[in-house]
Amino acid sequence: MFEQVFFSGLALGSIYGLVALGFTVIFKATDVFNFAQGMFVVCGAYLAVTAISILQLPFALAIVFIVVASALLGVLIHMTLIQPLLGRPMLSVIMLTIALSIALRALIEIMFGPQGRSLTTPLPTGVLMLGSVRISYLHLTAALVSWACMAGFGLFFRFTSVGLLMRASADSHEAAVVSGVNVNTMNRLAWAIGSTLAAVGGLFLGQLQIASTELEGIGLLALPAVVIGGMQSIPGAIVGGLLVGIIEQMAATYISPKSSDIVIYVLLLLILMVRPWGLFGQRELGRV
Amino acid sequence: MNTTTYSTATPKLGAWVWLLCWTSALVYLPTLLTERALFGMALSNTQLLNLGLTQINLMLISMLGALSLNYLTGCAGLISIGHAAFFATGAMAAAVFDTQLGWPFPCVLLACAVAGALVGTLAGLPSLRVRGLYFVLSTLAVHYVVTYVFLEYQFKFFDVVGIPYATPRIGDIEINTPVRWYAFLLPLVILVYLGLKASLQSREGLAMRAMRDHELAATSVGVDVRILRLKAFGLSSAIASVAGALFAYYLSNITSEAFNINFAIQFIAMIIIGGMGSLPGSLVGAAIWLLLPSIIAGLSPQSSEDAGFMGKLLVEHRAQLVQLIFSVMVIVFLIFAPSGVAGLGRSLKNRLDAWRQGL
Amino acid sequence: MSLVLDIQGLSVVYNRKGLALEDISLGVPKGGIVALLGANGAGKTTLIRAVTGLLDLHHGHIVAGQVRLSGVSVTGLPAHTLVRLGMGQVPEGRLVFKHLSVEDNLRVGAAVLPRAQVQDGLDAVYHLFPRLLERRAQAAGWMSGGEQQMLALGRAMIAKPKLLLVDELSLGLAPLIVLEIYKQLRVIGETLGTAMLVVEQNAHLALSFAQSAYVLNQGRVVLSGTAAEVAANPLMKSSYLGQARAAGESQA
Numbered sequence: 015m016f017e018q019v020f021f022s023g024l025a026l027g028s029i030y031g032l033v034a035l036g037f038t039v040i041f042k043a044t045d046v047f048n049f050a051q052g053m054f055v056v057c058g059a060y061l062a063v064t065a066i067s068i069l070q071l072p073f074a075l076a077i078v079f080i081v082v083a084s085a086l087l088g089v090l091i092h093m094t095l096i097q098p099l100l101g102r103p104m105l106s107v108i109m110l111t112i113a114l115s116i117a118l119r120a121l122i123e124i125m126f127g128p129q130g131r132s133l134t135t136p137l138p139t140g141v142l143m144l145g146s147v148r149i150s151y152l153h154l155t156a157a158l159v160s161w162a163c164m165a166g167f168g169l170f171f172r173f174t175s176v177g178l179l180m181r182a183s184a185d186s187h188e189a190a191v192v193s194g195v196n197v198n199t200m201n202r203l204a205w206a207i208g209s210t211l212a213a214v215g216g217l218f219l220g221q222l223q224i225a226s227t228e229l230e231g232i233g234l235l236a237l238p239a240v241v242i243g244g245m246q247s248i249p250g251a252i253v254g255g256l257l258v259g260i261i262e263q264m265a266a267t268y269i270s271p272k273s274s275d276i277v278i279y280v281l282l283l284l285i286l287m288v289r290p291w292g293l294f295g296q297r298e299l300g301r302v
Numbered sequence: 303m304n305t306t307t308y309s310t311a312t313p314k315l316g317a318w319v320w321l322l323c324w325t326s327a328l329v330y331l332p333t334l335l336t337e338r339a340l341f342g343m344a345l346s347n348t349q350l351l352n353l354g355l356t357q358i359n360l361m362l363i364s365m366l367g368a369l370s371l372n373y374l375t376g377c378a379g380l381i382s383i384g385h386a387a388f389f390a391t392g393a394m395a396a397a398v399f400d401t402q403l404g405w406p407f408p409c410v411l412l413a414c415a416v417a418g419a420l421v422g423t424l425a426g427l428p429s430l431r432v433r434g435l436y437f438v439l440s441t442l443a444v445h446y447v448v449t450y451v452f453l454e455y456q457f458k459f460f461d462v463v464g465i466p467y468a469t470p471r472i473g474d475i476e477i478n479t480p481v482r483w484y485a486f487l488l489p490l491v492i493l494v495y496l497g498l499k500a501s502l503q504s505r506e507g508l509a510m511r512a513m514r515d516h517e518l519a520a521t522s523v524g525v526d527v528r529i530l531r532l533k534a535f536g537l538s539s540a541i542a543s544v545a546g547a548l549f550a551y552y553l554s555n556i557t558s559e560a561f562n563i564n565f566a567i568q569f570i571a572m573i574i575i576g577g578m579g580s581l582p583g584s585l586v587g588a589a590i591w592l593l594l595p596s597i598i599a600g601l602s603p604q605s606s607e608d609a610g611f612m613g614k615l616l617v618e619h620r621a622q623l624v625q626l627i628f629s630v631m632v633i634v635f636l637i638f639a640p641s642g643v644a645g646l647g648r649s650l651k652n653r654l655d656a657w658r659q660g661l
Numbered sequence: 662m663s664l665v666l667d668i669q670g671l672s673v674v675y676n677r678k679g680l681a682l683e684d685i686s687l688g689v690p691k692g693g694i695v696a697l698l699g700a701n702g703a704g705k706t707t708l709i710r711a712v713t714g715l716l717d718l719h720h721g722h723i724v725a726g727q728v729r730l731s732g733v734s735v736t737g738l739p740a741h742t743l744v745r746l747g748m749g750q751v752p753e754g755r756l757v758f759k760h761l762s763v764e765d766n767l768r769v770g771a772a773v774l775p776r777a778q779v780q781d782g783l784d785a786v787y788h789l790f791p792r793l794l795e796r797r798a799q800a801a802g803w804m805s806g807g808e809q810q811m812l813a814l815g816r817a818m819i820a821k822p823k824l825l826l827v828d829e830l831s832l833g834l835a836p837l838i839v840l841e842i843y844k845q846l847r848v849i850g851e852t853l854g855t856a857m858l859v860v861e862q863n864a865h866l867a868l869s870f871a872q873s874a875y876v877l878n879q880g881r882v883v884l885s886g887t888a889a890e891v892a893a894n895p896l897m898k899s900s901y902l903g904q905a906r907a908a909g910e911s912q913a
Contacts, residue, residue: 178761178772185758185761186758189752191714192744193744193750194744
């Protein structure tokens with residue numbers, strides 16, 4: 015039983031890790047704490063619904079559609095909303111992303127109705143038995159794809175020249191400008207990546223559960239994940255996501271289903287009081 | 303020239319006239335809304351912006367929320383997105399002391415204020431350890447913790463339908479009609495407003511604003527920033543707690559769903575649109591939040607059948623449309639008018655003064 | 662003689678409050694080394710920012726005048742475009758990428774080069790600054806001030822700029838290190854023919870290094886000429902130390 019819970023936690027945690035990674039990329043690049051990341055997940059789920067159920071695209075094309083559309087969404091949001099607020103106080107930026115999430119939610123509910131939509135894809139369903147542990151193929155696929163995306167991003171970030179320029183921009187905006195880097199382009203790229211990673215998470219969560227705006231709550235678990243893992247740390251985001259996934263499943267199983275949220279937020283409070291820079295982060299207490 | 307005497311004499315007279323107009327308007331308002339007529343001349347629903355005394359009363363309660371949040375965030379510089387938690391605290395305290403223990407209403411309110419202050423001070427404790435973004439996250443966590451406690455409380459002592467609240471009474475008078483609620487709430491809001499204004503102009507209030515603007519500088523002048531922060535949190539939460547209790551009494555039944563994160567966000571939206579750090583701005587923000595759904599309801603046709611696209615939208619997705627417009631308003635204000643309506647009002651006033659001086 | 666950098670009548674405002682620079686005209690000839698001198702607050706950094714497209718970042722605006730790079734008008738262009746057009750910058754305070762390795766720092770600067778030339782560029786910089794080669798895998802944030810300055814210089818040079826703008830090279834560095842770096846700058850100037858505009862507080866050092874100089878005071882050019890002329894000028898000393906103003910006041 016324990017292994018069962020652990021594995022589901024790990025699978026879900028991989029998806030959380032992906033969403034948290036997207037969040038961290040945005041944060042590292044533009045210093046924006048994107049409260050709308052949860053809605054990006056929802057957008058991904060609904061993009062999947064649009065591509066598969068409405069436009070009836072073949073699955074491979076649907077994936078391309080989702081990736082491109084979510085990337086464009088990220089870029090658009092940076093250009094119209096984030097860039098104008100450069101240098102503004104933190105509450106303004108936080109409130110902007112919160113207002114954005116509300117606007118997106120309202121738009122989606124107007125376009126698709128407040129009820130959720132079921133999402134069916136050619137992804138394998140069914141169950142695999144490993145000893146006494148049942149692992150659904152969907153969970154497994156979600157985990158594998160999430161890890162592939164995270165690894166892919168890691169390789170891109172570390173080894174390509176564009177990745178280097180992104181790291182440079184995140185390190186010091188002004189130094190990057192002085193060195194000839196088009197920092198605006200890097201920021202837009204960061205938002206495109208952040209949005210796309212969340213959308214992939216939404217694709218899986220939409221199928222694991224249902225494509226609805228309620229997924230936002232799950233997407234928002236990326237926030238405690240990045241804090242626990244360490245705010246500007248990429249490995250931290252991934253580990254944080256995994257931990258949140260595992261803890262959530264454990265709490266839901268061994269305490270009560272409704273308690274999982276609260277356990278995570280209490281943990282968040284504890285970390286903030288005891289070790290605010292998280293597991294992998296660096297010691298800079300808060301941003302005044 | 304007479305200009306100097308002119309400009310010093312009229313402000314006093316002008317202020318008194320202003321005050322008189324407002325007082326008479328506010329006193330007449332309940333009559334206007336209940337009889338739906340202005341001095342005997344009947345007014346249609348649309349002309350009254352679809353407002354009833356019920357909405358006005360809710361607006362007054364939310365003004366308390368906006369004022370307390372603006373005091374905390376705009377004046378003391380402490381960003382909190384967990385404000386709904388203090389409303390929940392008040393509602394819960396009211397349930398304990400009134401519904402369960404049967405205390406008299408005024409005592410219940412006092413107890414709610416104390417409970418709110420306590421929870422607020424606790425919620426402010428992380429500010430001693432972390433700052434900025436981390437602190438905002440701690441307020442989010444506090445929100446989830448408190449609302450969870452409320453949920454558990456509701457399920458343990460009551461049931462899933464919600465917690466009932468008796469009609470409040472002061473002495474022999476029951477507050478059971480909208481007019482009576484109005485008569486109770488309006489002076490309360492004015493009192494809280496004047497109290498907060500006085501607090502901001504006191505020595506501690508000035509220190510608080512110094513702390514908001516430059517913490518390091520404030521510390522170097524000997525201001526104990528940490529104690530001030532906790533005090534601000536305590537006061538703000540006490541007011542919000544009372545507002546939460548009144549909210550519960552007003553609706554006479556509350557479930558934990560009422561205090562979700564959306565509830566907290568509404569207040570932040572109010573103070574952004576109204577103007578952060580501006581007490582009058584809080585009132586304006588709350589008023590706009592009230593008016594918007596009513597206006598939209600007024601604009602929507604009765605049925606969606608022969609209406610156009612907009613009409614269909616207004617009828618079938620009214621709630622979402624309100625959310626959409628409200629959030630877009632916040633975004634527009636954030637980008638183009640960061641000081642809110644209060645800021646716009648100030649620059650308008652400056653321009654008027656400059657124009658008047660040039661005459 | 663063609664000018665690599667030609668500034669005509671440049672005026673700059675900060676936050677819409679008063680002129681920080683007024684009617685500046687300045688030229689850097691091809692292969693020339695020009696010093697920009699003046700006391701703190703005279704406007705030297707503002708001028709550099711105006712030329713290198715960094716004014717926006719600091720809430721400034723060009724309100725009049727033209728900047729030409731090798732005859733092409735570049736007034737108000739963003740910084741990253743200017744780098745691609747051949748303007749290298751070594752900003753005040755070094756501004757290295759602290760968490761990236763030395764080599765990665767250089768590679769960022771090399772991003773404007775075609776891929777095939779990147780390795781050659783790296784080799785050239787390592788040849789110029791052997792110490793950077795020793796430290797190539799180290800995080801730049803851990804290096805000494807002098808090494809960081811070399812890194813910033815190398816990062817700017819790797820793209821083979823026509824014009825190098827150096828802002829306050831000597832700040833916070835030991836005198837010996839400063840001399841060593843200026844020697845390297847001279848080598849760069851002689852072998853590669855890179856033109857340079859050097860902002861320097863240490864007027865003595867700058868005038869021994871440069872061919873010509875401009876002196877700024879309160880946002881205006883108050884003196885210009887060859888390095889020797891400027892060094893000999895009595896007004897130079899008073900502009901620099903503000904003695905003219907004090908003398909003037911005592912007379913009033």
